[in-house]
Amino acid sequence: MAVPQRDAAGPRPTSRDVAHAAGVSQATVSLVLGDKWRGRVAEPTAERVRAAARTLGYRPNLAARSLRTGHTRTALLVVPALTNDFFAGVYTGAVEVASAHGFGLVLYPSPTGIAPARDPFASARAALDGVIASSMAVESLAELRAGGLPLVMLDSDASDTATVNFDIADGMRQVARHLLALGHRRIAHVASAVDSWTFAVRARALAGAVAGSGARLVRTERCELSVPGGLAAATRALAGVPGPDAPTALVCDDDLLAAGALKAARRLGLRVPEDVSVTGFDDLALARAVEPELTTLRLPAADMGAAGMRALLAELAERPGSSGPSAAPAATPTAASASSAPSAPHDAEAPESEKEGGRETVLPVTLLARASTGPPPTP
């Protein structure tokens, strides 16, 4: 009703049409709608322009704008898979700070089965100002950089790029401490076979935490990052349980693997946690859908997305020809009043420790102890 679109739209009104309707020049329209008019256009005139834009249902032509300005105010988020709630959370966080800064965010799920050919983002045709990519979604970092676009990596140890990581090592130590405190002394690691920093760190940290504690890492089984993968690997890891040399706890690199481990235990006639404890990683929705619910690490995915987007904006800001971020939510003529203050989320929060002046952001993680862990069986 109040929405002012022309229904039987002719060929979409341009800024010149608006100018004509408001009795000004096209340049003035551009100034007013671009929020660059303080002191250059009188308020009544500006209001006339806005009114004309509103009644005509004017919406700026993005292509023309990009052609002129050289940028698109659009970023790309590259993730390995859509179905993982973790990356959905990353997206949510990233899109929030993006749109708070007038940026769009496009999603590119890397392995869709489409051959990426030469162009990694062929299917996300949008012209881009920058890229945020999960290290799990890219094979070759060089290929990404080839575009010459500002780049932020997630879960990566790349040193020549801005990165956003979780404190995975600390998280793994929390898991280890939890199990050790429960009394476990023989632990197996159900590990992802994905060759990524975030999994390499898991292995190192677990080994490190177990090392000087009187406990032992009795097995490590690698597998594909999926429930069936976890089922297979956990089945191998559980051979000989209960037994003197067999593990009493399974530390899994991911909730998917832990869910598979639960199935493996059940098929082997083992109870969780009475016969064997299981831990996950990520706190996916799946962690609470299975029985028993998984002890796991909560990684604040949205924070990672938000931090990634902020890092990208910072990168953009210090480029030569680029436009610094602005809070102005684009030129779409919308009623100027928003309900509450826009408030870029988290913009001044404490928890995320950022290496001052550096290019790496590290986010804390927290352990959630649930029903899948308990004391080891007493033989």
Next chain:
Amino acid sequence: MAVPQRDAAGPRPTSRDVAHAAGVSQATVSLVLGDKWRGRVAEPTAERVRAAARTLGYRPNLAARSLRTGHTRTALLVVPALTNDFFAGVYTGAVEVASAHGFGLVLYPSPTGIAPARDPFASARAALDGVIASSMAVESLAELRAGGLPLVMLDSDASDTATVNFDIADGMRQVARHLLALGHRRIAHVASAVDSWTFAVRARALAGAVAGSGARLVRTERCELSVPGGLAAATRALAGVPGPDAPTALVCDDDLLAAGALKAARRLGLRVPEDVSVTGFDDLALARAVEPELTTLRLPAADMGAAGMRALLAELAERPGSSGPSAAPAATPTAASASSAPSAPHDAEAPESEKEGGRETVLPVTLLARASTGPPPTP
């Protein structure tokens, strides 16, 4: 190595730079790279242009192209949630046929917590040629149509728009027949509270199938579409089990609900399927992650996405100023030889019955009988 990008890139080469390097005019470059040169440019010249483009690492400026042509060869897919494998499948299918026709596909997960303000797709800033939307992701269809963009709806009964649907009614009848054949006579329906065509049909079809069969639909419990929702609703539905008037089978509108039902049964001390049978819908990955694995309906999500994209392309083709679909995979200068024939997927397959000349596509579904259903208990 063979990838010909300029590393210390200056301000990106334009078609004019290519023209200069090849000793031709800019128009000729445009013709050659746009595949419009048959009979207008001699082969040696064309090759010279291609070579120049390659060594310069030329990539056409999308903004300029869109400004000139008026379209973007980009479509938008609007889905309710990213984490649902079903919609991930839809995306995969859609992106496959899109890129086979030289189109890009951008994803917009509707409820990201961002207020859509006036513009439904503010965060997917890309300029669009058309939209494919799941009816579950949009509140008001009119708002979608307001953009004036070609529109295809998924899972919808909208009559004034092209639609792609599954044969939900037939699917529900298959479920009912399966349970009736096992001997169930008292059935409860764990239904989604989402007000959408696809769920309304489920209810009607289940009621219809149970009606003349000697069995009864003893309860219907509605809830939010999630595992906890299913847990709550199923707990209500299972009151009094086992008992003379209580259901022996739970038909759930979605695998998420069925997973919740499994948890509910376990908490009530009921075994599945010995005490109560449970069925799902969608065949999500979750269906096989839980124990016992779910009897469910397989909906070929990728087919739906592919059909949706094809419907959109058809829509686009019969618009006045628009470019018909073309198999030419854009102008990116890539080695002309592909390994195998491109072969638009499924393009001539039988299973999807399409109302000839109509605007609705209906896709078949198949029942997967797994461990969560069995004969009812014999009292």
Next chain:
DNA sequence: GCGGGCACGTTGTACGTATAACGAGCGGCT
């Protein structure tokens, strides 16, 4: 009374591309 600022706009141009319209050379047919 006159130069100088200020407030308010406007004119002009460029971004990189696609395509319509227009040749120029040349061989063959009548």
Next chain:
DNA sequence: AGCCGCTCGTTATACGTACAACGTGCCCGC
């Protein structure tokens, strides 16, 4: 010989926007 028609290009223009540069009154201070 004349001229059509074909091949192989070129020139010119428009898409819609942002912004640099340039007026034009008008008031103010000296």
